[in-house]
Structure formats: structure tokens, C-alpha cells
Amino acid sequence: MSNTSTTKALPLIEPASDAAAPCCPPLTERPFTTEEAETAARMFKALGDPVRLRLFSAVASHEGGEACVCDISDVGVSQPTVSHHLKKLKEAGLLTSERRGTWVYYRVEPSVLAAMGRLLTIAPAVT
Amino acid sequence: MSNTSTTKALPLIEPASDAAAPCCPPLTERPFTTEEAETAARMFKALGDPVRLRLFSAVASHEGGEACVCDISDVGVSQPTVSHHLKKLKEAGLLTSERRGTWVYYRVEPSVLAAMGRLLTIAPAVT
DNA sequence: GCCCTGTTTCGATAGATGTCTATGTTGAAG
DNA sequence: CTTCAACATAGACATCTATCGAAACAGGGC
Structure with missing residues (x-):
């Protein structure tokens, strides 16, 4: 609500109350529809490649996220291949990129991580 | 007596009982090694197909897990294709199967779900 | 024995995917 | 303006993947 932003006061983790749960309910809640499955599968597939997973992990664990x-880019494949995989991760909504001067910085989209984590919850403890 | 019946025979490939293989740390903790990435990517890849995701969700959300x-098997593909995808999910360690009478029952491996969920946690808050 | 429920196998095929080399593009620095 | 460095894009290529139909196989119930 009014947020009471007397000062900036950055929250620990942006509440993102619903900001990024556009995808689906937990896998265990009910059978996925075709659409839900296609949406969610796109994200899982993006992480389903070892090189992409290493790139993603490298970004996610890097200082400042x-x-x-x-x-x-030291993952054992050529530079264009790295670029290609980063693009895939971006298309899947897992990363964002920004150019600053000569360099391009990639950042993890935390809300998407949370959404994927929610997919894998055992039971939302609800009826 | 004969051959190995005195004791429990040798566990050529121990069912890995539970263990569930907490394969890797959270993606955000540190850059994945090549081995970790390959292990984890195998699981993500298994869920990276819409049909498999629907099958998995159908099992996971079914009564009794x-x-x-x-x-x-009503996911829009032929019956052998369903069987093929279920096999993939089993190979990825996400499902187990058991025959009871005429029917074959598939069940979710909850510990693997938890392991994957842990991969996607933002910050493990240490131990 | 016959039938039912699945699993496996065998091509076969259309499409997706990962990788490379070569070439652009963008910005900083001479 | 020219050149270099950091990435991106484009095209080519080989491999993998999902799918099918059909048919054989394996357990279990009848």
C-alpha cells in the first residue's frame, strides 16, 4: 500500500508479490494444461544444457548478481557459442543484459528463479 | 547356497536407496563445475519437454502421488510415445515405476523434486 | 489357452539443437 | 579516421530428439 517510502529503504528482496508468477502452479497441484506445460518446459529446457547451466550459474553466483x-565465457566453447547460449537464456526470461561501455553485463532475473522454484514445491500446504 | 543366495547377493547397481542425490549446490552459490552442470542439466532436460512435463505433473498431482x-496417457501422443517419455523421466530419476497386477504405477521421487528446488533457491541462508 | 495392459523395438522422418567459422556491429582509444 | 576489443549475428553442418505406425514381447487375469 502507500509503501511509506519516507526514504528509499531498499527491501532485502523485492517482494514481487506477484510480479513474476505468470507461469504456472506447482507441478504437484494439478495436471498441467498443454499451455502451462509449454511455458514451463521452455524454462526447464533453457537450463537443460550443461553449458547454459554453467553460464547461468556463473552469472547467478557472481558478485552483485x-x-x-x-x-x-571460459566454459570450453567458442565465443559465438557462448553468445548463442546467453541469448537462449535471455529468450527464456532467465537473464537480462545491458551494455555498459565496451562490456555487456548479464543479470539473473530473480523472480523467474523463484517462479521455477515454486513449480517444484512438494505441496503448497493448501487444500 | 547356490550362487549368492546365502547373503543378499551383490548390489551391482544399488537402487541408490534414497540419497536422492543432492546433486549440486544452489545455482547461485558458486559457478557450477562441468560435472555438476551435466548432472543437473540432465534433470532439467527431462522436464524440458511439454509432454513429459504434463506426464510428470499428472503423476505428481494424482491422488497418493x-x-x-x-x-x-491422454496427452495427445501415441501410447508408445507415452511409454518412451515415462522411461526418460525414470532414467532421470524423477519417477519410479511398479507393476501391480495388470497396471503399472508411476510415482514421483519427492527427494529429487526437493533437490531441484534447492538448486533454484536464491540464498540458502547458510547452514 | 486367450485377452488386456503396458514395454520395447524397428525403421523413418521432420525438426530442433549445439557447435563451428566467418563476418558484422558497437564503442573506446589512438 | 583508423584500429582494436568485446559481443552479436549469419550461415553451414552434424547430431540429437520427438514422433509415428506396426509389430513383437512380457505379466497377469480370466
Whole structure:
């Protein structure tokens, strides 16, 4: 509500009350519809490649939750391949990118991480 | 007596009982190694197909956490294809199967779900 | 024995995917 | 303006994947 923003006061983690739960209920809640399955599968598939997973982990674990390509591109494949995988992660909504001067920085979209985590919850403890 | 019946025979491939393989730390903790990435990517990849995701969700949300194939095979593909996808999910360690009489029942491996969920946690708050 | 429920196998095929090399594009620095 | 460095894009290629139909196989109930 009014947020009471007397001062900036950055919250620990943006509440994102619903900001990014556009996808689906927990997998255990009810059988997924075709649409839900396609949406969710796109995200899982993005993390279903070892190189992408390493890139994602490198960004996610980097200081400040962001990293420039030059910091993470040592994953054993050529530079264009790195670029290609980063693009895939971006298309899946898992990463965002921003150019600052010569370098391009990638950042994790935390709300999407949370949404995927919610998919995998055992039981929402609700009826 | 004969061969190995005196004791429990040797566990060629121990069912890994539970263990559930907490394969990896959270993605945000540190950059994944190649091995970790390959292990984790195998699980994500298994859920990266819409049909498999629907099958998995159907089992996971079914009463008792298990379902027979006849209950979930209405996903728009042929019956051998359903069988093929269920096999993939089993190979990924996400499902187990058991025959009871005429029907085969699939069940979710809850510990694996938990392990995947842990991968996606933002910050483990230490131990 | 016959039938039912699944599993497996066998091509076969259309499409997706990961990788590379080569070439652009963008911005900073001479 | 030229050149270099950091990434992105484009095209080519080989491999993998999902799917099908049909048919054989395996347990279990009758």
C-alpha cells in the first residue's frame, strides 16, 4: 500500500508479490494444461544444457548478481557459442543484459528463479 | 547356497536407496563445475519437454502421488510415445515405476523434486 | 489357452539443437 | 579516421530428439 517510502529503504528482496508468477502452479497441484506445460518446459529446457547451466550459474553466483561476458565465457566453447547460449537464456526470461561501455553485463532475473522454484514445491500446504 | 543366495547377493547397481542425490549446490552459490552442470542439466532436460512435463505433473498431482499409465496417457501422443517419455523421466530419476497386477504405477521421487528446488533457491541462508 | 495392459523395438522422418567459422556491429582509444 | 576489443549475428553442418505406425514381447487375469 502507500509503501511509506519516507526514504528509499531498499527491501532485502523485492517482494514481487506477484510480479513474476505468470507461469504456472506447482507441478504437484494439478495436471498441467498443454499451455502451462509449454511455458514451463521452455524454462526447464533453457537450463537443460550443461553449458547454459554453467553460464547461468556463473552469472547467478557472481558478485552483485551480474557479470560481463568476459568474466564467464571460459566454459570450453567458442565465443559465438557462448553468445548463442546467453541469448537462449535471455529468450527464456532467465537473464537480462545491458551494455555498459565496451562490456555487456548479464543479470539473473530473480523472480523467474523463484517462479521455477515454486513449480517444484512438494505441496503448497493448501487444500 | 547356490550362487549368492546365502547373503543378499551383490548390489551391482544399488537402487541408490534414497540419497536422492543432492546433486549440486544452489545455482547461485558458486559457478557450477562441468560435472555438476551435466548432472543437473540432465534433470532439467527431462522436464524440458511439454509432454513429459504434463506426464510428470499428472503423476505428481494424482491422488497418493502415484498414477497408473492408463490414468495419465491422454496427452495427445501415441501410447508408445507415452511409454518412451515415462522411461526418460525414470532414467532421470524423477519417477519410479511398479507393476501391480495388470497396471503399472508411476510415482514421483519427492527427494529429487526437493533437490531441484534447492538448486533454484536464491540464498540458502547458510547452514 | 486367450485377452488386456503396458514395454520395447524397428525403421523413418521432420525438426530442433549445439557447435563451428566467418563476418558484422558497437564503442573506446589512438 | 583508423584500429582494436568485446559481443552479436549469419550461415553451414552434424547430431540429437520427438514422433509415428506396426509389430513383437512380457505379466497377469480370466
